[in-house]
Amino acid sequence: MIVSSFEKSPQGKWYLKVEGKPFLYNSVEAYLKNKRMLPKIFSCCTKAGYSILSLWLSWREVEFEEGNYDFASLQKIIDLAKEYDLRVEIVWGGTNFCDKLDVRLVPDWILLNKTYLLHDKSKNPIYVSGNDMGMCNVANAKSKKLLAIEKKVLLSIIEYLKNNDTTHRVVLVRLANDINNNGYASGKSDTIKYIN
Numbered sequence: 001m002i003v004s005s006f007e008k009s010p011q012g013k014w015y016l017k018v019e020g021k022p023f024l025y026n027s028v029e030a031y032l033k034n035k036r037m038l039p040k041i042f043s044c045c046t047k048a049g050y051s052i053l054s055l056w057l058s059w060r061e062v063e064f065e066e067g068n069y070d071f072a073s074l075q076k077i078i079d080l081a082k083e084y085d086l087r088v089e090i091v092w093g094g095t096n097f098c099d100k101l102d103v104r105l106v107p108d109w110i111l112l113n114k115t116y117l118l119h120d121k122s123k124n125p126i127y128v129s130g131n132d133m134g135m136c137n138v139a140n141a142k143s144k145k146l147l148a149i150e151k152k153v154l155l156s157i158i159e160y161l162k163n164n165d166t167t168h169r170v171v172l173v174r175l176a177n178d179i180n181n182n183g184y185a186s187g188k189s190d191t192i193k194y195i196n
Contacts, residue, residue, distance in 0.1 A: 100133070141187065175195055
């Protein structure tokens, strides 16, 4: 079932369609390290008149250990979205957050596997500034194994939503964030190919 899609009007303007109807994408974005703040954020969002709350879901939260998925954070988001009658955009905190591997988002088992990291000619991991997150590794956008692992966790999230988000609270999953504003440490074409 398709919950949302981008459509083009006869006048050539793009709009979001949710459950077959035009939907005003009026959103606010929040990154919360402390998920206990979620009810307050949902409440504030509703009181301010927003229709969508854009929230971060980190790979670290979903797959802290390789192959073991935990959807408790996602379920809490779905439940609160129902309670406050809001729609949600999930911002994926994975390998393509600003083209860097943010230690707040990516699980340690990814960061510790050197084959998943971009290296210089001397085989040293490349570090780039992550601004507020300090120096960060860069994902090896040519790693087919890393892509397969990340694809698997994302497909598990989509499957979870299909089976558990019965009122279609989650209308978008954003896979990349601010790539164009932060450069392409692993090369633009490789990064775009990986995201696609």
